[in-house]
């Protein structure tokens with residue numbers, strides 16, 4: 001039995017159109033907190049509320065609103081980049097996903113990789129693809145674990161601008177980050193862990 005307490009007395013509100021950044025050293029509990037928020041881990045105590053009700057990951061309202069990028073592992077290995085993004089958008093109610101998928105591929109500079117299988121992408125391209133998967137579907141809450149990871153300089157600049165655009169459109173963003181520049185550019189609320 002491991003009695004390590006990772007998170008204790010963490011509390012914050014995240015309104016629409018705002019971003020909260022979890023910051024802190026390696027092992028301070030950022031990913032654990034994100035996993036509790038999205039329902040991948042169950043806290044021993046405390047609640048996560050969404051629109052005032054306890055957040056249940058399987059609730060259709062939550063599934064429709066929350067787009068998460070916690071790691072790069074969740075791919076359909078047999079679908080190409082474009083097929084994957086179109087399938088995901090359709091699954092979330094986008095009847096004609098061609099336009100939004102093309103837009104996101106252009107923004108992420110992944111047009112030349114559209115027909116590749118995810119496993120053949122470079123690690124930075126895979127991170128772009130993971131972020132793209134959040135962006136092709138309707139969302140009003142983005143949960144992102146170190147979204148800057150493995151992005152090149154241009155990719156990081158794009159990310160900061162994109163997250164600001166998302167906020168301007170009313171999206172709430174909860175992210176963990178080790179990038180002070182990204183946090184400075186995007187975060188309205190800072191939650192220091194560890």
Ligand SMILES: Nc1ncnc2c1ncn2[C@@H]1O[C@H](COP(=O)(O)OP(=O)(O)OP(=O)(O)O)[C@@H](O)[C@H]1O
Pocket residue numbers: 006024025026027028029030031032033
């Ligand atoms: N499945 C697990 N079993 C045991 N301990 C775990 C598990 N997952 C996380 N931990 C521990 O919980 C603590 C917090 O880990 P977490 O991944 O949340 O940190 P983090 O702040 O995201 O770190 P990093 O900046 O390195 O990504 C660490 O001490 C870690 O070893």
